[in-house]
Amino acid sequence: MSRARGEDTRGVTRAGAAAPARERAWLVAAALVAAAALLARLHNAFAYPPLHDYDAAGHALNVFALYQGRLPDPHSWSGFHPPLYYALGALLWHALPEAIPVHAALRILSAAAGFGAIAIAWRALRRVVSPADAAVVAALVACAPVVAIATSMLGNETSCALFTTAALARTMRIPDDPRAARRHGSVSALLAALAALSKSTGLVALGVVGLAYAWRLRRAGVSFAMRAMLAMGGVALVLLLPQYGRLAIETRSPLGVISGGQLADQAGNEMSVQPPGERHLADYVSFPVAALVAPSKDAPGMVQSVPGPLYAGTWADAQGAFLPTQVSVVRDAAAGAALLGLVPTLLAIAGLVRILRRSELRAVAATPLVFAALLFAAFLAQTWVVPRYTAVKASYLLSALLPAALALAVGVAEASGRWRTLWRAALLAIAAYMTFLTWYGWWT
């Protein structure tokens, strides 16, 4: 029987040193924080005003099209998006009672997908770090404002993140036996294809997952590897060709698969009047202090920076789409979250360095990290092509939830003794604070 690779890496992160009872206490504390986050999402689904979500009306019309039993028109406002999230939303619309508003049901669907992704990430983290570290990091990820806000809104980001995370997690345990790996790969390809059927970002996941299996099967012979790739590609093709083929034909443009045929800026929509209007290389290295003390696009230097709004959008609400940042108490609370975000950010950077330096960790985390690097590169390219502040939205990177959690988990697990206890406590306290921050309406 083959054994999944990565199974024995826990030892390298010094897990399991603490007494079992103390470890269980961390698990309980993390579970309580995660439960509070889940409760907050349910509250937000109903409390957040209808259709305030990012691109809400466009997403809503896609759901309505599927509710009526037809695919969204690719030439309509948001009709280029793949249909999986909307199809699930339309089913909910049919099935749920009238007491639940449709937009709330769609938000609950987002929350379910987001928490599904976090649960998968938690299981994957347990292969690398101790259960307590994995639980603490998963709880923090569930509460990070970028995740909290995305899972409080309707939209296809979260379903894409769910299937991407599921596919990437499987690449962390590809069986050594080639035949088992081929079967394993078909399921992973199916999951990655479902990600691409949720949002075009999933195409990146599909490519990376395919490469991971090709790399693993390279020693099994070219013919065997080709057959395995064909099987994986076949699964993806059956699912994706109707959607992406239709888009390519109808829009007659390769861009049709991601934006309906033209980039947002060229469409001349409201984005085209947003600052900064032009990007310079300096924008990619500038990090305004405002990102920490006034995490809003309106703060000085923010729209000219890419890392600043990205950071502020991860740990607060840089775009002000969810939190009313014109309210001073909210502004102050968001600044607190942005400052606290330094702790997990620095721990994740330390963890990433550690992963890159240690071959055992590198071997386990390679595919998720390659995916994260490609997604980040695509994100940077988009910010260059569309030089508007709304293009620097941290939730575009939501599908990289697993690699980010891996880096953070290794950062925590590598600390020893009191430091490790301190980081765990700090992360749970930060998570609890961020759940409070993103509980819609606390300021009223």
Next chain:
Amino acid sequence: MSAFARRAVLVLGLLGLAACGPDEHTPGAIVEGYFRYLALDPLRTLPLLTPEFHRRHALRVVTQAEAQAWVSRREAASPAEAERAEPELSTDRFQLAWLSIQGRPEFAKRARESLHSVLDIRERNDEADVITRIEPRTGPPFEQRFRLVREAARSAWRIDAVEQSGVESANAVAAFIAYPNENARRALEALTQAHTGAASSRAGNPQPPAH
């Protein structure tokens, strides 16, 4: 069949029934649904409305490029041709605006302030009229008449057009909330500008005339 399979079939059957079950049938129920969902559950208003309804309310979302092209064409056209200078837009642009306007928190708050009652329902073949009376929290009541149509005897009624009577400046906001449309939006805009202009004049700060 195992117990699990039986339960799965039962759940799927119930879901299927829910999916295929008939919507509310009568014109009165459709209009009640309109008021019930407006601003609170905006998506559920969509199946109640025909595409023509959306073109009639005329609220729409356009790109900046489309707006600029439209303005250029209007400037070049004679007054008689100006209306025709407006671009042909697909129905989704009107639906987007219909949903977006209901997403404004102030809209939802105001929508809960008015009371409505059905005065009369007239049904003939595949057309129906439902006349309602709306009583705003402030301002006089007004009437809102819904014209509904259906494609055949067994198909669903849908709202095709809305007309209001008895609307004046004191209830203009409530009238817009009860039936958001472009004409009412422009009228409100003019009212606001007139009000702002009057306030500014009193403060010795005259405003340019509204266009």
